[in-house]
Amino acid sequence: MDSAFPAMVERPTGRRSTVAPGDLGPQVETALRDVLGWRPRPDDPAAFTNALNAAFRLRRVQGHTEADFVPRGYAVQADLGAVTGGQASLYRRATLVRSEALRILDGLVPLRPDADDDDMASYRLLVRNAVERLVDEIGAAGGPRVQMVNMYFAGLTGKENPIPGVTADTVAGQLGALRDRFGLTDGNVNTVEEEGIRTAYWTLVDLLLDLQGSWRRQVKKFSGGTGQGFLGTELILLSRLMEAAADQVEELEDVLDSVLITQSERRTLVLDDRTGLTVDGLLTWLHDFLSQEGRRIAQDAGRDGIVSGLAPMAVALVKAYRKFLADPVAARGLKEINRIELPVVYLPATCCDLPAGMFAARTKIAVASLSRLLTDLAKSAQRIGRWAQPVLVNATFLPVAGRDDVTEVRVRGFNLRLTHIPAFVRKAWEDDDCQVASAGTKGLLLPLEGSSTADDESVSALFRTSKLLAVFNRYDVPARWDGEQAVVMAADALPMALVDGERGVVEVAPEVVTFPLLDAAGVPDEDAGGTWPWLKQTRAFQTTPAGPLVDVDDVRDARAAADGGGDRLKELVDESFQRDPLVARMHLNSLLAPHKFVVHQKPSTKNDPKNDD
Structure with a gap:
């Protein structure tokens, strides 16, 4: 029982501090990065000079030189990332709307002779509070909470989604109530001055309706979809996850100390006989990556570094942690519970297994918490992509004359790259919230080595016909094909995938989709039947036909x-x-x-x- 280990958990004592006392280097680098938009590199003085020239404009004034700072755009720095991209643009617009809207709101006077002062003050306060909270939420570091922004807009205009044709005379919500309480209608306008008051209210409503329309156009960027969003916002989320995970590593070490598993003993506890990985080695690896290496990659290498360095390393770490530490600890506890079926679980005492303290309740809680944070970090890193979303349209199967059991597969689509290689899914991928997809090629039918070519509109490769038929039979592909004739099939009826030949992994950010409904590729649509019953127009394809194919x-x-x-x-x-x-x-x-x-x-x-x- 846990009472066998009465020692309390203490806070970390500054272990592995990455910055020496009095070292102002990180602060200086951050200031240079913020002001100049330049990553400090001591071996590149020319880049520093160019960044200075771009950030400051020199001019001569009465015999001396003055430097004017040239802003690089609008951004709010927040640790690794920043409020950038579309969020910064939307936030900048929202701050302008807020200042103008509140000025108009304060200057509104009633047009109805029987206006109630308490009612007017109440709705003026409601609108003011909603506008202020709305703008603050839009500029939140890490991205706004979509539900909260929708709630504020729904309160102001009466609808989460802006309705075309809505005017100041027809708007609902708090703005509509404000209009009624103040009597800001055309029937109460008699003089030019009164029309000016009503015009100010129209301006207030138009400002907020336009802001709501801009929000609806960008809301998908803040919903956490694969490969979507802005790098600055994603970096804030990664920074928070790495900081929390690093703290949890230190907390786990303190918990192990409290159950009599000291650092010196952790150095002797081998988790993997094949590689000699110890408990201390695993925890040190985790802490160094989370507090130093991972943050440096994310900050300096950008999207390329996250896709090629941070994400694969995060996946490898979470898999190693779960395989060698989390799963053995959790499995032993479940086995004990199932065996004795008692409310009290006695800690195992053995000389050939992990120490008994590893199975204490407090240890399991700390191990599970770290596992969750590492999983979230790996998934967040995998969600970041560099390129536009690949869209597969159809595939042509051409048997190669004079070559038994060989078929050429040509895949046509959008946003394809020279490094893409076509592949087919042997077994459907399982969607488990607790698992992290390694994005490896295991479970895929790959083409013959060296046979793949690609351009920006198509990819092609040679496959073994018998293996293609085996995959198709497993998924019951609607189109009849015996491997002897040429056929064209819709991509949404095929278990297709794209592999990045440069990195040797499946494209996951952004995920590959099929035309025209932009559903995730990999599992064929059983109802497609090799055809597209309805062509749906989307923002990604403004020229796509908006109806079913003509008969x-x-x-x-x-x-x-x-x-x-x-x-x-x-x-x-x-x-x-x-x-x-x-x-x-x-x-x-x-x-x-x-x-x-x-x-x-x-x-x-x-x-x-x-x-x-």
Whole structure:
């Protein structure tokens, strides 16, 4: 029982301090980085001079030189990262809106003769508080809390999502109540001065509605999606996780001291006989990475360093920690509980296993807490990507003549790179919140060595036909293919993946998706049937058709109707547009052009919400 170890856990005593007392180097480097936008490098004086020239503009004034600081943009520094990118832009706009909105709010006077002073003061206070808290949340280091920003906007305008066409006369929420309490309506306007008061209220509403529209356009960047977001914001999150994990390592060491497992003993406890890794070696490795190496990589190497250095190292650390320390400690405790089935668990005493203190409750709590932090760090690091999101459209399978059991696979898509290699998933990836995907190629069907080529629109490689058929049979790929004829299949009906040949890992940030619904690649869509039943227009593809693919029979009938008469043609065109407004127009124009019949706009389909294109 834990009472066998009565020693209390004490706070860390400054172990492994990375900065010597009185050392101002880190502060100086941070100041140079903030002011000059330059990473200090003692061996590159030219870069320092260029950074100075870019940050300060020299001018002669009455016989002497004055230096004017040139701001590098708007950013708020917060440890490793900063409020940068779209968040900084949105925050800058929000601060301007706040100052102007509060000025207008303070200057509002009622237009209704029976206005109640208490009601007006109450809603003036509500709007002021919501605006101030809203802007503070938008500029929060590490990214705003989406739910909180949505709550403030919903309180101000009555809706989380801005409604097109809403004006100061129709806005709901606290702004609408403010309008009613002050009587800021057209019916109460008589003089030019009164119209000026109402105009000020219009300006207040327009400012907040425009800010809400900007928020909705960028909200996905703050939702933590794979490969999304801004580097400055992500660095703040990584910094917090590394700091918390480093503190937890020290806490775990203090816990081990409290259960009579001192540092000298930890140096003798071998966790892996093959490599000789000890408990102290593992904890030292973790602490050094979290407090020094990892932070330096994230700060100096940017996205490339995070993708190629920090993320793989974080994954390796969490896997080693869980395999050699966390899992053995947790498994032994569960085994004891299942064996004796008693509310009191006696600590094991053995000369051939880990010390008994490793299975104390306080030790398990500390071990589990560190495991959670390391897992979150690895997942956060893997979420950061450098390139645009790859989108797979379709794949063509071409048997190679004269080569038995060899098929060429050509994959077409968007945002592909020269280092990409096509692959197929032998077994569906399991989505477990407690596991960290290593992004390795285990479980993938890879092409023949040296056969892959790529450009920015396609990747191709040679595969063993028999192995392709085995994968397809496992997933019951809808398209019939026996490996002897050429076929084209939609990417969303195939268990496809992309491998970065430069790093030898699966692309995970941002994750590979398939056209047109932008679903994650890897598991085929059972309902796709090798076709796309509906083409969805998204922000990523503004030119994507916004309706289902036109039916071949409809086009054939339309061409026949063009030869035979206009009434039947009009009827068919009208039916096509009800199902596929954009694609039908495109295809019918091209097919009916020889008959000098061109569809310039869709036929009238009144009161049909699907045809507002």
